[in-house]
Amino acid sequence: MNPPVRVFAALPAAESDCRNRPQDLEVTCLNKPVREIQVTGVAEVSCPADRAWLVVSVTSTKESINEVTNSISRRLEYIFQTIRQHGVSEEHRTVRRTLCRDAEAYVMEAEILVTFSEFKKMEQTCCVLLEKLDKSVQVGTPRFFHSAACLSELRVRATVSAVENAQQKASKIAQLLGESLGASLLVREEETKEWRNEEEATGGECNSMHFPPLLPTATATSQVSVSFSFRDKSKKKL
Incomplete structure (x- = not known):
């Protein structure tokens, strides 16, 4: 993409030129020459999700509260040990337990919400849990x-x-003009935008051949206006 360029140049004008200028030409009379250039820069940057x-x-399900609690x-403990071995600290997991009675038995369910920053380790964790705990564990679809x-x-x-x-x-442009x-004299950010291709994205199953799936992407654009001076040619080089 070739972003647009705005160029502003100011040139000194003689006082007689100001008096005799055509009506449709605007000339600013300056006491001192203005040697600067102003351009606009635009940039667009994207990045994939970094968390899941x-x-x-x-x-x-057990016949007593004590039995079902010990079972869960x-x-x-095995799940916690597994995710620790895959680099997830305690602060990046939360646990919620629910207990209810079903006829003469007690049913307890526990949900662990884990935040991963390394998706390969998340895949490995899923596979280990599904293999070792079999039907007693359910692994949800990751959300990136x-x-x-x-x-x-x-x-x-x-x-x-930008x-x-x-x-x-x-x-x-300076090279083209022989300058x-x-x-830089002034940097001004004129406009910024940010958007995501998906506000919420879910991946495939952990044993998918294409894991991790296509990740949601965030994109940011910025447009800036920057003024630069031209070096004074009259100064002698040391």
Whole structure:
């Protein structure tokens, strides 16, 4: 994509030229020559989701509360051990338990919500749990999302890239005019936009041959206006 370029140039005009200028021509009379260039830079940056939620649930039915509690606790301990071995700390998991009575038995269900930052380890965790716990465990479909840090970095990258594009254009224009580009005088961010291709995205089964699935993507655009000075040719080189 070739982003648009706006160029503004100001040239000194003699006082007599100002008095005798045509009516349809606007000329600004300056006491000092203005040697600067202003360009617009545009950039678009995208990044895939960097986090995923995964819900793992286990259910047990026993004749007493003590039995069903012990049964669920053993399964939970194995699940916790498995996700620890795959690099997930305790702060990135939460547990919710529910207990109800069904006729003469007690039914307890536990749901563990785990947040993964490495999708390959999430796949490995799913496979281990399904293999070892078999039908007593259910592994949900992962839900992918962008962390706040990822989105913040995305916005910064878009703005920095827009400024870099503006600088490259200004440098090429300066060469074309036989000038040498100097320091930046003003940087102004004029417009930013951000969107995602999917607000909520779910993946396939953990044993899918195409895991991980197509991830949701966040995109940020930035448009900046940057003014640069031209170096003074009259100064002698040291």
